[in-house]
Amino acid sequence: MTTQPSANPTPSQIADLTMMTVKPRSLWVDAWYRLIRNKAAVAGMIVVAFFLFVAIFANQLAPHNPLETNAGKSFLPPAWMEIGPNGRPSDPAFFFGTDNLGRDVLSRTIYGARVSMVVGFLPTIVIILVGSVIGLLAGYKGGQFDNILMRFTDVIYAFPDLLFFIIVMVTLRETFVGKLLNGLFLLFMALAFVNWVGFARVVRGQVLSLKEKEFIEAARCIGASDARIMFRHLLPNSLGPIIILSALTIPGMIITEAILGYLGLGLTPSTNPNDIFITSWGALMLDGQVAINAQPWLILPPAICVSLVVLAFTFLGDGLRDALDPRLQGTQ
Amino acid sequence: MGKYLIRRLFWLIPVIIVVSGITFILMHSAPGGPWDRDTTARQVDQNTQRLLNEYYGLDKPLWRQYVAYVIGDFNKKGEFVCGLVCGNLGPSYRMRGMTIQQILFAPPEGKNFLYSRFGYSMRLGVLALLFAVIIGIPAGVIAALKQNTIIDYVSLFIVTIGISVPNFVMALFLIILFASTLKWVNVVPRSWDEVSVWILPTVILGFGTMARTARLMRGSMLEVMRMDYIRTARSKGLAERVVVLRHMIKNSLIPVVTILGPALAALVTGSFIIETMFGFPGMGRAYVTAIGQRDYSMIMGTTLIYAVLIALANLSVDIVYSFLDPRIRLE
Numbered sequence: 001m002t003t004q005p006s007a008n009p010t011p012s013q014i015a016d017l018t019m020m021t022v023k024p025r026s027l028w029v030d031a032w033y034r035l036i037r038n039k040a041a042v043a044g045m046i047v048v049a050f051f052l053f054v055a056i057f058a059n060q061l062a063p064h065n066p067l068e069t070n071a072g073k074s075f076l077p078p079a080w081m082e083i084g085p086n087g088r089p090s091d092p093a094f095f096f097g098t099d100n101l102g103r104d105v106l107s108r109t110i111y112g113a114r115v116s117m118v119v120g121f122l123p124t125i126v127i128i129l130v131g132s133v134i135g136l137l138a139g140y141k142g143g144q145f146d147n148i149l150m151r152f153t154d155v156i157y158a159f160p161d162l163l164f165f166i167i168v169m170v171t172l173r174e175t176f177v178g179k180l181l182n183g184l185f186l187l188f189m190a191l192a193f194v195n196w197v198g199f200a201r202v203v204r205g206q207v208l209s210l211k212e213k214e215f216i217e218a219a220r221c222i223g224a225s226d227a228r229i230m231f232r233h234l235l236p237n238s239l240g241p242i243i244i245l246s247a248l249t250i251p252g253m254i255i256t257e258a259i260l261g262y263l264g265l266g267l268t269p270s271t272n273p274n275d276i277f278i279t280s281w282g283a284l285m286l287d288g289q290v291a292i293n294a295q296p297w298l299i300l301p302p303a304i305c306v307s308l309v310v311l312a313f314t315f316l317g318d319g320l321r322d323a324l325d326p327r328l329q330g331t332q
Numbered sequence: 333m334g335k336y337l338i339r340r341l342f343w344l345i346p347v348i349i350v351v352s353g354i355t356f357i358l359m360h361s362a363p364g365g366p367w368d369r370d371t372t373a374r375q376v377d378q379n380t381q382r383l384l385n386e387y388y389g390l391d392k393p394l395w396r397q398y399v400a401y402v403i404g405d406f407n408k409k410g411e412f413v414c415g416l417v418c419g420n421l422g423p424s425y426r427m428r429g430m431t432i433q434q435i436l437f438a439p440p441e442g443k444n445f446l447y448s449r450f451g452y453s454m455r456l457g458v459l460a461l462l463f464a465v466i467i468g469i470p471a472g473v474i475a476a477l478k479q480n481t482i483i484d485y486v487s488l489f490i491v492t493i494g495i496s497v498p499n500f501v502m503a504l505f506l507i508i509l510f511a512s513t514l515k516w517v518n519v520v521p522r523s524w525d526e527v528s529v530w531i532l533p534t535v536i537l538g539f540g541t542m543a544r545t546a547r548l549m550r551g552s553m554l555e556v557m558r559m560d561y562i563r564t565a566r567s568k569g570l571a572e573r574v575v576v577l578r579h580m581i582k583n584s585l586i587p588v589v590t591i592l593g594p595a596l597a598a599l600v601t602g603s604f605i606i607e608t609m610f611g612f613p614g615m616g617r618a619y620v621t622a623i624g625q626r627d628y629s630m631i632m633g634t635t636l637i638y639a640v641l642i643a644l645a646n647l648s649v650d651i652v653y654s655f656l657d658p659r660i661r662l663e
Binding site: 293306 | 602
């Protein structure tokens, strides 16, 4: 038997004890350390933070008003080209050049970041909430509810999702709902409608394996209510997969918005300077595509930005997966 | 196994009903109809529109139109015209006198099936898949064998780009690089019989799948390489080449083979942006055009073909897996 510490420890004994005990680290802190050791994930985080910053302060950062047209200054080449294919010299005031109406490409690209960031984050937050709750209920209660969810999932998976977005955007654009937020609201709804299923399935699977574990048994034994078991025990233990999935869903949302914008079905570019969302990267690429041969500077900034953001989120998501679930490291 | 297959195939029926139902509701809630959207052409006058509506049954209540599409209905002469249940995808409202199955599957005069719209999309999908497999599998194997070297990192970086950057953005980059700057390829082809015009669409369409294949192959190789039987194979003195080819690659191919079906379905159904960008005469572009023109039965028919293809591809995973891995039993 070990010796008991004396009833009244001297201050030096107390100091020894505190010296010896290591401060316990929670799983989350461990995961955080694993994440910040991953260089690619940190780079991804920095890029995401940068674009978030650009999106929030777009009106301060943009050198010009994105809607301001400059007569006689259309199709100016970017600052590093001395003379454009149409013979116009570049103007240092327009760093990435100007489009067909003489609008500043850099400012428009900066404003485009807003749409991508909002499309990435807002619907994701909504579907995390909806998907997790439904997944929890389906996994925990099982039975008929679970059955309906799984059949619904089958249908959603069979429906080609991009085609669904195209049909929804084409059909409902002209209606009242389709005009809210320049069409972004409808896009959010469509994205959320398709994507919550993935979350529900992941949470359901997690709950199915967790609910047989001893700690749930224990919680039930001491008389915890169903709601308490679900939200205090099952949900926190499924957070890892939820976080990983959200980091991988966000780039999917951004890509979808860009594709729809590129097809002319995303955000309706606005001409009202008071609007928050003026143009999107997809719409900019659509504008730039007509001049892809002669004026590639119109299409390159938004295309590079989309690629950068999506890559950053993917690296961040991969890093989160490795950090939160070390067993999976490098296998996928 | 047989029972399982039949049950899974029966599950297609509710999927088709729900998918067609959603599509039907959505497209009929769109403003406009098949006769009045083309503002560039001469407008169809009111009387003709009414006659056309009557002829195609578009004047009937919506539920009846839906039933007519799925099961069938009596036409003006009192003959029963069978619907979807007989494989009839309906008459096209834009290319009048042709049915959807003729538009999609019938080739032009004197050509074989591969020259139909579906055939073009299928060829593009198969080529893209071939590209993905031929590049992706060796890349994954090499990356795994040289794990944590510069080769591995470079291939991982390319793979991550391929997985995350959407294919139309990739297409824009490659068009600017190879077509406008280097002028190696022609993006506005005169004929799709030339070989060179297929290169860019194939590579762009297959790039994402290539990246996914390489990543899966690498992960699977890394897992297999640590197995005991690999150590056994080495310790009994087999040549390294035999160990890699016969023991590692053969075993790590299993997960890759299972995703080929869904990958092909995704490539055939997911090519419409690339098809639209390159003016490719395939099914995807026809679909996008049909949406703009409100060609109801064309939208419906194409969506259903896509949905069935995807559902069958998902089913193929289970079947292929049960062949390759005898431990898995389908119940």
